[in-house]
Amino acid sequence: AQTVTQSQPEMSVQEAETVTLSCTYDTSESDYYLFWYKQPPSRQMILVIRQEAYKQQNATENRFSVNFQKAAKSFSLKISDSQLGDAAMYFCAYRSPLGGSDSNYQLIWGAGTKLIIKP
Amino acid sequence: DVKVTQSSRYLVKRTGEKVFLECVQDMDHENMFWYRQDPGLGLRLIYFSYDVKMKEKGDIPEGYSVSREKKERFSLILESASTNQTSMYLCASTITGRGQFFGPGTRLTVL
Numbered sequence: 001a002q003t004v005t006q007s008q009p010e011m012s013v014q015e016a017e018t019v020t021l022s023c024t025y026d027t028s029e030s031d032y033y034l035f036w037y038k039q040p041p042s043r044q045m046i047l048v049i050r051q052e053a054y055k056q057q058n059a060t061e062n063r064f065s066v067n068f069q070k071a072a073k074s075f076s077l078k079i080s081d082s083q084l085g086d087a088a089m090y091f092c093a094y095r096s097p098l099g100g101s102d103s104n105y106q107l108i109w110g111a112g113t114k115l116i117i118k119p
Numbered sequence: 120d121v122k123v124t125q126s127s128r129y130l131v132k133r134t135g136e137k138v139f140l141e142c143v144q145d146m147d148h149e150n151m152f153w154y155r156q157d158p159g160l161g162l163r164l165i166y167f168s169y170d171v172k173m174k175e176k177g178d179i180p181e182g183y184s185v186s187r188e189k190k191e192r193f194s195l196i197l198e199s200a201s202t203n204q205t206s207m208y209l210c211a212s213t214i215t216g217r218g219q220f221f222g223p224g225t226r227l228t229v230l
Contacts, residue, residue: 009159035218045209045221091161106152106177107219109161 002027004094006110013082014118020067021077021113023092033095034075035107036066040088048090051075079115087117122146123222125210131228138197140225142210151193152219153177153185156207168193200229 004025013019025034036048051059051068058066063083067076079086092110126141142151150169154162154177164177166185174185182204186194193212197204205228211219 004161006161037218044223045211047218047220050218093162106164106167107162109163111159111161 002029002094002108004092004108004110006090006092006113008113009111010114010116012116012118013079015082015084017082018078018080019082019115021079021090021092021115023075023077023110025073025075025092025094025108027073027094034066034068035093035095036064036075036077037091037093038086038088039091039112040085043088045091049077082117084117084119087115089114123210123212123220125208125222125225127225128223129226129228131230132197132200133230134201136197136200136229138200138227138229140195140197140208140210140227142193142195142212142222143191144193144212144220145191146212146220147190148212148220149190150213151187152211152213153183153193153195154209154211155179155204156209156224162209165195200227202229205229 006023032053034051037045038048039045049059049061049064051066058068063080065078089112091112093107123144132138152167153165156162163179165183166177168174168187171190184196208225210222213219
């Protein structure tokens with residue numbers, strides 16, 4: 001069975017600096033998707049970034065980028081120029097496909113990392 | 120923008136009560152999910168549904184049931200609430216290729 005591990009329960013970073021959140025996973029599949037979600041305090045969970053395993057290029061969304069190391073089964077999230085609004089729980093997730101449909105799938109979730117931004 | 124709404128943000132119930140948590144999405148998504156979120160455990164899938172009247176058990180279905188009578192609505196039912204069901208409940212729906220969209224969550228306390 002697939003598992004997702006986030007080994008850092010909490011991280012803190014000075015505003016405007018860069019922080020990296022780690023995520024490792026275990027799978028025997030060769031094709032899959034990985035996600036980072038953000039859950040601000042008392043607010044909705046939102047998708048931050050998505051990576052397809054068959055793509056070698058690391059995904060990037062503005063200040064958010066990933067370091068995807070398929071052989072090492074590692075999927076870390078780098079946040080550049082940290083802002084106060086980045087403070088949140090961050091969850092790493094692995095897509096476990098069901099039936100092959102692109103929209104019919106489950107996500108396997110890590111336990112989350114709480115990111116604190118120091119002003 | 121996709122909108123996923125949940126009927127309550129906070130709910131307090133007593134042990135043994137029947138509890139209904141409602142989730143509605145407005146984008147005609149086929150797939151909907153119910154999770155519970157507990158500190159240190161991440162999100163755990165309770166049930167999901169990939170079509171009207173269809174449901175599948177997730178990782179922790181015990182003590183829960185679901186109903187999907189209409190495509191836009193997915194209900195989670197606690198037949199007889201217990202204190203260990205005190206948690207944050209998150210509903211999500213999927214759009215092809217774009218991950219899951221979440222509702223704001225319902226924080227349920229069972230006394």
